[in-house]
Amino acid sequence: MKNEVTWPEVIVVGIDASDESNSALAWAREAAGPETRILAVHGWEMPLVTGFDVVVPIDPNELEEAATDALHAVVDPTGDERIEPIVRNGHAGRVVIVTAENNDADMIVVGHRGRGRMSMMLGSTANYILHHSKVPVVVMRGEDIGRPARVVVGVDDHDLSEGCDNESVRALQWAYRLPGVETVVVTHGWFLPALAVGTMPPMFDDLDRLDAAAREVVDRVVAAAGPAPEHLEIVPEPARGTGAFTLIEASRHSDLVVVGSRGRGSFREVLLGSTSAEVAAYSHAPVVVVR
Numbered sequence: 001m002k003n004e005v006t007w008p009e010v011i012v013v014g015i016d017a018s019d020e021s022n023s024a025l026a027w028a029r030e031a032a033g034p035e036t037r038i039l040a041v042h043g044w045e046m047p048l049v050t051g052f053d054v055v056v057p058i059d060p061n062e063l064e065e066a067a068t069d070a071l072h073a074v075v076d077p078t079g080d081e082r083i084e085p086i087v088r089n090g091h092a093g094r095v096v097i098v099t100a101e102n103n104d105a106d107m108i109v110v111g112h113r114g115r116g117r118m119s120m121m122l123g124s125t126a127n128y129i130l131h132h133s134k135v136p137v138v139v140m141r142g143e144d145i146g147r148p149a150r151v152v153v154g155v156d157d158h159d160l161s162e163g164c165d166n167e168s169v170r171a172l173q174w175a176y177r178l179p180g181v182e183t184v185v186v187t188h189g190w191f192l193p194a195l196a197v198g199t200m201p202p203m204f205d206d207l208d209r210l211d212a213a214a215r216e217v218v219d220r221v222v223a224a225a226g227p228a229p230e231h232l233e234i235v236p237e238p239a240r241g242t243g244a245f246t247l248i249e250a251s252r253h254s255d256l257v258v259v260g261s262r263g264r265g266s267f268r269e270v271l272l273g274s275t276s277a278e279v280a281a282y283s284h285a286p287v288v289v290v291r
Helices: 019-031 060-078 092-102 117-122 125-132 167-177 204-225 243-253 267-272 275-282
Strands: 010-014 037-044 083-089 107-110 137-139 150-154 183-190 233-240 256-260 287-290
Touching (some): 010 019, 010 125, 037 060, 060 083, 150 167, 167 204
Parallel strands (some): 010 107, 183 233, 256 287
Antiparallel strands (some): 137 287
């Protein structure tokens, strides 16, 4: 079945009045079509007050009103009638997830204030959404918020057999369907750890074979993804390096990075970080994580 370019019907954007969430909203507006609903969502919670010396009365109505005013201060200046502001009481990440599920969203777009993997490990709204969303999540990175023309997709052929797909295939198909894309670079990185074993014989022939094997991985995923839209240039690009490293380097010359995630959700994966988490933390361009 041919992959056709399609406008998303519903995009959910997490808003917290930060510069990063403003960039997320700007990116969503670029990615949206004329009829796309853009749900700008802000979650607010009652502050936790501890201590016995002072009692401070807090009116939840005032908090909700302040949250609503803050959201409209971001949305109203755009003059974009596609945007629907939504304010809900609750944890910001959960509010975004529930809104996406209730509205059959095509994607979620969030800002990310973190500067490295520690911020992902310790948890943030972006981290929560990445680990709980069932739809693709766009994490804003870098300075470019324009519609992506050059997209790099990291792929792997694990669990890929005839008639089946995996998260890499779904990531590539997602990139195919994104409006405005002109070039899709499909890459698979391979890596040999350093060995402290003394003098080694020349390995040039082995390196060439490993390059060829990486190209075969790319070709299998491209074949499984099905025909790309005719206007797209597909560039197979095996690379030497870990999966995360090759994608982070490729992001320097790309408008968007797309990576699949197995989404197993184990504590070990959350603590140590997967390829998708590492790329989301260090990329020089916005990152899409596809389940």
